[in-house]
Amino acid sequence: MKKSNLKWLLQVALLSVLIVAISAATVSATENLTVHFLDVGQGDSELLQFDGKNVLIDAGTSDMGPRVESYLRDHGVSSLDLLVATHPHEDHIGGLITILKDIPVKQVLDSGQTHTAPSFETYLNLIDQKGIPFETAQRGQTINLDPNLKIEVLSPPATLFSDDLNQNSVVLKVTYNKVSFLLMGDAGIEAENSLLSSSYNLDSDILKVGHHGSSSASSSSFLAKVKPAISIIEVGKGNDYGHPTKKTLSALQNTGSKIYRTDLDGDIVVTTDGQSYTVTTGKQPFWNTASTAPKSTSSATTWTSGGTASSTTATTTAALSSDGPFVGSAKSNKYHYPSCSGAQKIKPANQVTFSSSADARAQGYVPCGICHPP
Ligand SMILES: [Zn+2]
Ligand SMILES: [Zn+2]
Structure with a gap:
């Protein structure tokens, strides 16, 4: 069998498995x-x-x-x-x-x-x-x-x-x-x-x-x-x-x-x-x-x-980025993941953004103790 045929067959087989899985989930x-x-x-x-x-x-x-x-x-x-x-x-x-x-x-x-x-x-x-x-x-x-x-x-x-x-x-x-x-x-x-x-x-x-x-x-x-x-x-x-x-x-x-x-x-x-x-x-x-x-x-x-x-x-696969963006406040020296409660309390006027942890650290910021960014 040609390699491309085999690949096609595998794709059909995978699709059938998915369809069965989806219909089983719907029924029960x-x-x-x-x-x-x-x-x-x-x-x-x-x-x-x-x-x-x-x-x-x-x-x-x-x-x-x-x-x-x-x-x-x-x-x-x-x-x-x-x-x-x-x-x-x-x-x-x-x-x-x-x-x-x-x-x-x-x-x-x-x-x-x-x-x-x-x-x-x-x-x-x-x-x-x-x-x-x-x-x-x-x-x-x-x-x-x-x-x-x-x-x-x-x-x-x-x-x-x-x-x-x-x-x-x-x-x-x-x-x-x-x-x-x-x-x-x-x-x-x-x-x-x-x-x-x-x-x-x-x-x-x-x-x-x-x-x-x-x-x-x-x-x-x-x-x-x-x-x-x-x-x-x-x-x-x-x-x-x-x-x-x-x-x-x-x-x-x-x-x-x-x-x-x-x-x-x-x-x-x-x-x-x-x-x-x-x-x-x-x-x-x-x-x-x-x-x-x-x-x-x-x-x-x-x-x-x-x-x-x-x-x-x-299903979806993509490279995991371990870094950035991070958020800090002009009024403190902590940097956070944007999802951190500490980040969400920062007033927009005071907000500073860093593209990476290295960037944050270079500007004298330290990791937040709640969300522990890298
Ligand atoms: Zn516990
Ligand atoms: Zn306990």
């Missing part, structure tokens, strides 16, 4: 579970959507509130059936303040821990003012969102772990037919050990890795039970904590897990019909989206439950 659209892992820099935020119902788990730091809110609105969310605060740390509950102010919430599920941080007090006051039913999470509960979806609270147990807010994170297992998600919040090894000695079936297709990929979570004995085909780490680019650690990354790789990271992949979306699932990334990390840099690789990979990738489709 109302019965799909979609779990979004939002890129909120250093912090966590997940949105579950199933048959018109919406659950938000955490919303990053308070700076990220507006970003999470616009993401929700872009995905048709005008009210939340459930809002889960995994634990009172700022990188999880800060953004919930914007959400509670702007979007009606039917129920809050909280870890039952207290914290003196101002954002936690504001969060509690808003729930109180709006009269939103508030429940404390405890191992053994199930959440009745939809009869076809099983949502179990695996942690914290009735007697909380010491006084470590992370260990007492709300841990959820979401199962839709054959496909399951384990969402760890910032829970670490103490919580993992307690789960290992419980009777729960920890085996999960998709793991939201505990504590941003730090070494305080993801022990190898725990990962050996979870056996995740996909591991998702919610983490900020260039964060001050060294997350994720090499130790955790190699432990995840040793289980044969494919790793996705919000600092590298941007928003990560998993869609499932209960039999197989598709992971879509593709956008540049949030920090770059407002820049004029070309779009990075966008891809969707379909997996069957149990872990083998059945088809891979790469």
Whole structure:
């Protein structure tokens, strides 16, 4: 066969795969579970959507509130059936303040821990003012969102772990037919050990890795039970904590897990019909989206439950520009990605633009501590 014929045949074959994938998606659209892992820099935020119902788990730091809110609105969310605060740390509950102010919430599920941080007090006051039913999470509960979806609270147990807010994170297992998600919040090894000695079936297709990929979570004995085909780490680019650690990354790789990271992949979306699932990334990390840099690789990979990738489709591909443009203020020495909340506060009259980080640094500017430009 001629080379050009072969190429043509391959194109037809690829097109057929795409058509089948698109029609399958259209037919089962109302019965799909979609779990979004939002890129909120250093912090966590997940949105579950199933048959018109919406659950938000955490919303990053308070700076990220507006970003999470616009993401929700872009995905048709005008009210939340459930809002889960995994634990009172700022990188999880800060953004919930914007959400509670702007979007009606039917129920809050909280870890039952207290914290003196101002954002936690504001969060509690808003729930109180709006009269939103508030429940404390405890191992053994199930959440009745939809009869076809099983949502179990695996942690914290009735007697909380010491006084470590992370260990007492709300841990959820979401199962839709054959496909399951384990969402760890910032829970670490103490919580993992307690789960290992419980009777729960920890085996999960998709793991939201505990504590941003730090070494305080993801022990190898725990990962050996979870056996995740996909591991998702919610983490900020260039964060001050060294997350994720090499130790955790190699432990995840040793289980044969494919790793996705919000600092590298941007928003990560998993869609499932209960039999197989598709992971879509593709956008540049949030920090770059407002820049004029070309779009990075966008891809969707379909997996069957149990872990083998059945088809891979790469759509747009272009070189990723790691630099510029950046924005600064004539009144300060910080430079930001244009999408940074710090950049958006700069009055137009004071705004200065740099084509690259080298340009900004040459003019005496230093990287913003929120958006961490290069
Ligand atoms: Zn955290
Ligand atoms: Zn935490």
